[in-house]
Amino acid sequence: MTTLLDVREIHTFIGQFHILEGVSVSVQTGGITVLLGRNGAGKTTTLRSIMGLLAPTRGSITFDGAPIHGKRPHAIAQMGIGYVPEHRAIFKGLSVRENLQLAERQRGDYARKSAFIFELFPDLARLIELPGGNLSGGQQQMLAVARALVPDNRLLLIDEPSEGLAPVIIEQLIAAIQRLSDQVSVLLVEQNFRVASKLAQRYVIIEEGHSPISGAMPDLMRDQALVQRYLGVA
Amino acid sequence: MRAQRFSLLAIVGILLFLVGVAFVNSNSPGDFGITLLSGLFQGMLLFLVASGLSIVFGLMDVLNLAQGSYFMVGAYIAYDAQHPGGVIDLMGALPDPNVRFIAAVAIAVASGALLGYMLERGLLRPLYSRPIFQLVLTFGVSLIALEAVKFIWTTTPYSWTELFGVRETFFELFGQRFSTYRLFVVAIGGVLIVAIGVLLQRTRIGIIIRAGVEDREMVQALGINVRAVFTLVFTFGCAIAAFGGAIAAPFLGASTTLGSVFLLQAISVVVLGGMGSYAGTAVGSVLVGLSIAVAQDTAIGTSFAALPSITPMLLLVLVLLVRPSGLFGNTR
Numbered sequence: 001m002t003t004l005l006d007v008r009e010i011h012t013f014i015g016q017f018h019i020l021e022g023v024s025v026s027v028q029t030g031g032i033t034v035l036l037g038r039n040g041a042g043k044t045t046t047l048r049s050i051m052g053l054l055a056p057t058r059g060s061i062t063f064d065g066a067p068i069h070g071k072r073p074h075a076i077a078q079m080g081i082g083y084v085p086e087h088r089a090i091f092k093g094l095s096v097r098e099n100l101q102l103a104e105r106q107r108g109d110y111a112r113k114s115a116f117i118f119e120l121f122p123d124l125a126r127l128i129e130l131p132g133g134n135l136s137g138g139q140q141q142m143l144a145v146a147r148a149l150v151p152d153n154r155l156l157l158i159d160e161p162s163e164g165l166a167p168v169i170i171e172q173l174i175a176a177i178q179r180l181s182d183q184v185s186v187l188l189v190e191q192n193f194r195v196a197s198k199l200a201q202r203y204v205i206i207e208e209g210h211s212p213i214s215g216a217m218p219d220l221m222r223d224q225a226l227v228q229r230y231l232g233v234a
Numbered sequence: 235m236r237a238q239r240f241s242l243l244a245i246v247g248i249l250l251f252l253v254g255v256a257f258v259n260s261n262s263p264g265d266f267g268i269t270l271l272s273g274l275f276q277g278m279l280l281f282l283v284a285s286g287l288s289i290v291f292g293l294m295d296v297l298n299l300a301q302g303s304y305f306m307v308g309a310y311i312a313y314d315a316q317h318p319g320g321v322i323d324l325m326g327a328l329p330d331p332n333v334r335f336i337a338a339v340a341i342a343v344a345s346g347a348l349l350g351y352m353l354e355r356g357l358l359r360p361l362y363s364r365p366i367f368q369l370v371l372t373f374g375v376s377l378i379a380l381e382a383v384k385f386i387w388t389t390t391p392y393s394w395t396e397l398f399g400v401r402e403t404f405f406e407l408f409g410q411r412f413s414t415y416r417l418f419v420v421a422i423g424g425v426l427i428v429a430i431g432v433l434l435q436r437t438r439i440g441i442i443i444r445a446g447v448e449d450r451e452m453v454q455a456l457g458i459n460v461r462a463v464f465t466l467v468f469t470f471g472c473a474i475a476a477f478g479g480a481i482a483a484p485f486l487g488a489s490t491t492l493g494s495v496f497l498l499q500a501i502s503v504v505v506l507g508g509m510g511s512y513a514g515t516a517v518g519s520v521l522v523g524l525s526i527a528v529a530q531d532t533a534i535g536t537s538f539a540a541l542p543s544i545t546p547m548l549l550l551v552l553v554l555l556v557r558p559s560g561l562f563g564n565t566r
Contacts (some may be wrong), residue, residue, distance in 0.1 A: 077457035
């Protein structure tokens with residue numbers, strides 16, 4: 001296995017607040033890595049720093065061997081990173097189709113990928129002409145993930161996909177993310193430990209702007225003391 | 235849904251009121267027709283300034299106070315290129331006044347685009363994180379543009395004397411002579427309203443603009459270079475305003491007050507229609523244009539000469555009292 005994304009000791013400020021004080025995350029090619037940690041630990045800030053939406057002041061980020069820190073968000077996205085943000089960021093005034101077409105990086109991306117996308121999320125095919133704003137929370141989340149699948153991405157950053165969704169919808173999403181992870185690597189932020197443990201093969205714990213520990217997911221699940229200490233769940 | 239119905243009712247109500255006043259004031263069908271045509275003429279010119287203002291504001295959160303200056307500069311350049319002497323002398327190269335007018339408009343549009351590009355790339359770009367600085371900057375640019383115009387063309391207003399094709403013809407309806415040129419401008423404005431609307435709805439750049447109005451950050455995260463889109467949209471907006479000035483010049487001439495007058499009216503159009511809403515800008519332009527024409531007609535023979543210039547503001551206040559986000563605005 002090779003390292004696809006290597007985040008080393010990054011420091012990120014939001015305004016005057018020192019949010020990340022040396023976070024390191026490594027994502028291997030293939031499979032799902034999850035960022036775990038309490039609210040406010042810096043998980044979303046880590047994803048936003050990778051995406052270039054926040055600028056780390058120190059440390060380095062390399063994607064597929066090339067440094068990407070300091071690049072602008074669109075340039076980082078073009079290297080093959082898809083972003084599914086917290087709260088989905090669906091364009092409410094655009095139809096589902098337009099939301100998907102907007103994500104094209106090359107002409108014809110949408111046409112090539114639509115069969116795979118509708119197989120993962122059959123609901124979207126039915127809703128294709130509706131404005132994004134008319135979709136339910138679960139449908140919007142599916143659209144947000146689908147949008148990241150339109151171009152040929154090699155890594156998806158998915159932030160809190162299960163947040164605020166009904167259990168039955170969460171099950172559908174888990175199934176979809178499991179399936180798509182055959183084709184693209186995923187760095188996931190997930191508060192719901194049950195969802196995280198079903199999906200991820202590897203984990204990184206973020207704690208107060210640091211990343212004290214990481215490893216294989218099955219090891220973490222066996223170590224109740226560790227789970228209790230960093231996540232407060234057992 | 236309810237908000238939409240209200241907007242529709244308000245638009246129909248205002249239209250009926252304006253048309254009604256125009257009708258009561260007129261002595262003949264011809265007179266009535268003149269008021270309506272001049273209202274639509276004014277409305278289309280306003281649209282050409284307001285559309286750029288509105289789209290740029292919606293997408294970039296920049297209120298371009300220099301937008302009126304581009305209109306004014308467009309008028310001066312078109313005037314200059316059409317008439318003998320001046321900075322651009324085309325008399326020898328293009329003796330046919332019709333061809334010369336087309337060239338004059340093209341030069342005005344190209345100059346507007348170039349000046350718009352320079353303003354965005356050179357001055358505005360470093361200030362995207364500082365909204366107040368942008369306001370001061372675009373206001374400063376409008377002052378510089380005004381002084382530059384005075385320096386090149388003096389402060390004396392020019393009225394258009396070189397006649398050409400549609401400018402000198404008239405058509406007759408209800409025993410009244412109408413200028414074909416006004417109809418020509420109204421037609422061009424109508425075509426542009428539809429064309430830009432289709433561009434926004436159907437093309438990729440249109441989808442990017444509409445998405446960018448909602449959430450710029452997400453558009454970037456999808457791999458789209460938003461800054462390049464900003465430059466394109468800003469340049470286009472300035473070119474359209476210069477185009478408006480150029481086609482207005484044969485009727486309104488070129489004068490230093492054009493910029494501030496049209497900027498003020500265009501701002502009331504954009505606020506009336508709802509900030510960043512394209513449909514609102516189109517409808518708002520027509521309403522404000524008609525209201526000015528009706529007020530002009532009403533003010534004739536009375537001592538209330540200021541009525542036409544305050545009417546757009548009155549209309550604005552009236553709508554905002556009931557609907558603070560404007561006719562098509564999002565309540566955000």
